[in-house]
Amino acid sequence: MQWWRMKGESLADRKKQLRDQKQLDTCAEGFDVGRLSKLMGSEAAYTGELEDLYDKMLAKIDGLSKLVEQSNAKVLEQEAKSDSLRRKNVYRIGGISDPDKNEQ
Numbered sequence: 001m002q003w004w005r006m007k008g009e010s011l012a013d014r015k016k017q018l019r020d021q022k023q024l025d026t027c028a029e030g031f032d033v034g035r036l037s038k039l040m041g042s043e044a045a046y047t048g049e050l051e052d053l054y055d056k057m058l059a060k061i062d063g064l065s066k067l068v069e070q071s072n073a074k075v076l077e078q079e080a081k082s083d084s085l086r087r088k089n090v091y092r093i094g095g096i097s098d099p100d101k102n103e104q
Helices: 011-027 033-040 048-094
Strands: none
Touching (some): 011 033, 033 048
16 A cells, blocks of 8 residues: 555645645745644634744745845945946056055
8 A cells, every 4th residue: 555545645635735835835934734724624713823824924034034135235245346346447448547546
């Protein structure tokens, strides 16, 4: 007997559950699909599961916002380097002295 049939579920059911879990992980990593189904069943009156889902979603959003902040800082740093190189190139090509250099 196959492992997925032992639990009374078909391979198609298991694949659907894995797809659903993957989609849920994009919003709230670590929140089990089985727990989500409890929110829609007879245990829907309990808000603890829903609060946990929201906490995990907020943690995911917080992590994503930190990644955005880091990438934004890298973009600004790269822009500053690019501007500096562009300025140096203009001065070098034009034969103009670079005002950023301290000439004595």
